[in-house]
Amino acid sequence: MPTRRLFCAATAAALAGCATGPAAPPAAAVSELGSTGKLRAAINYGNPILAARGDDGQPRGVSVDLARQAARRLGLPVELVTFTSAGNTVEAIKARQVDLAFVAIDPVRAADMEYTAPYVVIEGAYLVRNGSALQRNEEVDRAGTRIAVGRGSAYDLYLTREVKNASLVRVPTSPQVVDDFLAQNLDVAAGVKQQLEMDARRVGGVRLLPGRFMVINQAMGVPKGRTAAQAWLSAYIEEMKASGFVAEALRRHRIEGAAVAPPGRAA
Known part of the structure; x- marks a missing residue:
């Protein structure tokens, strides 16, 4: 095959690869995050930066957007489980009543959950x-x-x-x-x-x-020991920060005084 045709074929293959979007999540991550057949995401109304009840009575906010997008990537239906306080949210993670939570990083909580790096400060x-x-x-x-x-x-x-x-x-x-x-x-x-x-x-x-x-660093957390889920979510949240998804969500929900966290590693 002439060199020009080889180059064009390689370019087309590369473009086709780019068009496929993000790589599929590992099966282990899907299993850990969807052990009940759905992604149960804890949404904390106690922090107005992360979530609020919309005019239609449904949850809205940056944490809701991130949970829905994660569920789409995982190929799972999402169940938004709402709480009125961070304390109740953490207890739900400890009891494995939810698969994913949006919580502030703290060394006390690290005994019961695995964190990503922060997405919002x-x-x-x-x-x-x-x-x-x-x-x-x-x-x-x-x-x-x-x-x-x-x-x-x-x-x-x-x-x-x-x-x-x-x-x-x-x-x-x-x-x-x-x-x-x-x-x-x-x-x-x-x-x-x-x-x-x-x-x-x-x-x-x-x-x-x-x-x-x-300073309060808000991250995604999963129950302790679910390291495949933590690893996938860590990569996911870094992509969501770098792509502008988190910044756009903050703008869309008219959140002021919060900043997108810099690139980083899980606590």
């Missing part, structure tokens, strides 16, 4: 009353200061390790933090910055302290 912030003497994040950890936190949230776990003098008052879910902070006359409310900003507009008479007290 958000901030933890403090909220106080307008008349509070507190002006900076560094002033919060003082004896007598009572901080409202969502039980089992990433910032609950972080502050449990870091706070030395103040005390934590745990409330059932993150969306309840500001209401309980006011009802119990607590000194500080801790939470995801965007949730606190929404609550501040809703209740009035409160303000956020400048900056942040922590």
